[in-house]
Amino acid sequence: MGKFLFYDIDGTLMGKSKQITEKTKWAIEQAQRNGHKAFLCTGRAPTSISDDLKEIPFDGIVCSAGGFVIVNNEFIFENFMNQYVLSEVMTLFINNHILFTLESKDALYQTPGVNEFFMQRQQLDFKNNLELARFFEIRRANENRKPIKDFNILKTGITKVCFIAPAKQDFQRCVPFLEEFFNIVIFSKAEDDFINGEIILKHCTKADGIIKVVNHFHGQMKDTIGFGDSMNDYQMLEEVNIGVVYENAPQHLKDLGQYYFTDPDQDGIYKVMKEMQLISD
The missing domain is CATH 3.30.1240.10 (Hypothetical Protein, Haloacid Dehalogenase-like Hydrolase; Chain: A; domain 2)
Incomplete structure (x- = not known):
């Protein structure tokens, strides 16, 4: 069974350039070819998922920080405030x-x-x-x-x-x-x-969205890996089996990491995925 890979967007897949590097795109698609599943896990609303992100064939999206869960272009979970x-x-x-x-x-x-x-x-x-x-x-x-x-x-x-x-x-x-x-x-x-x-909303975080994705595929949490850089990734990194954290993230977040990535604009995600042997050139 492959791994379930969950990627934050801003500060993780994208740095200050607000673009995903070609090597990072290649790494995600290569990981999928290697049998892993890749998901966006973001605070962005569904309407805020930009076209460049949609060009990458992600297996699904946890968006609005867990408020919506999309798998294969279908909403499998929606949660609204009272x-x-x-x-x-x-x-x-x-x-x-x-x-x-x-x-x-x-x-x-x-x-x-x-x-x-x-x-x-x-x-x-x-x-x-x-x-x-x-x-x-x-x-x-x-x-x-x-x-x-x-x-x-x-x-x-x-x-x-x-x-x-x-x-x-x-x-x-x-x-x-x-x-x-x-x-x-x-x-x-x-x-x-x-x-x-x-x-x-409490009990509706990125972590809760990840659990719903894994359950949808009848997977196990031991196969989850999360990539994040800011405090809205805290619950995600706390829940997944392996946390991958930006090297300049707050220390409170870095304490949850087993691996660390460098500047996304300098192929930080590609490099750490290679280090983790999720991909190989």
Whole structure:
């Protein structure tokens, strides 16, 4: 039985160039030819999976950090927030001046100010914050982005909420109310004067999505390998049998690794897959 390989995208498959190197593409397809199965395992919503990623014949996708699981182009799992909880979150964020994006199966709903924030921060912050850069790219990309006024809570399910608090203290006031229902993932750095991140339903993480994939194929968790670089990969790397972590990841994440990869733009994933003997030239 081959291995189940789960790859985060931003900071793992893609570095600052926001492109997958040709050697990394080759490595993934070679691993599949060697009998392994390869999956994206990402915080991105289904509508945010870009065309260059779709060109690689992945066996499936865990997206929205576990909110959706796709195998062979079919959704085998969808999980949405309770409407009453979501309503409370939206009210809490609005009252505390927090910008946010609601992720659904088919669209992203943004509050006013999200795009303006990214434009103002572009030059200052993006080169050191890959997740922030990703959300700016989403604004410009050919995606189904809609204003929050078009969102109908009674008709559209939401699986994850991304947020930006221009003032740190505004978000910190919200934390006690969020912790009961959500895992809170922070992407910004301690020295930043803002906080950006996402809230993910408890018991619906990348790890939970991986378990659903493995069960779908009647596999075993001992055959799982996860590749990640940031704290929204923590549950994934904690759950899989072998963790492969970016060498410059937070130490808390690196502690979960058995292997480490270098800069994705310098073929880091290709090199570590070769080291692990998943592929050979």
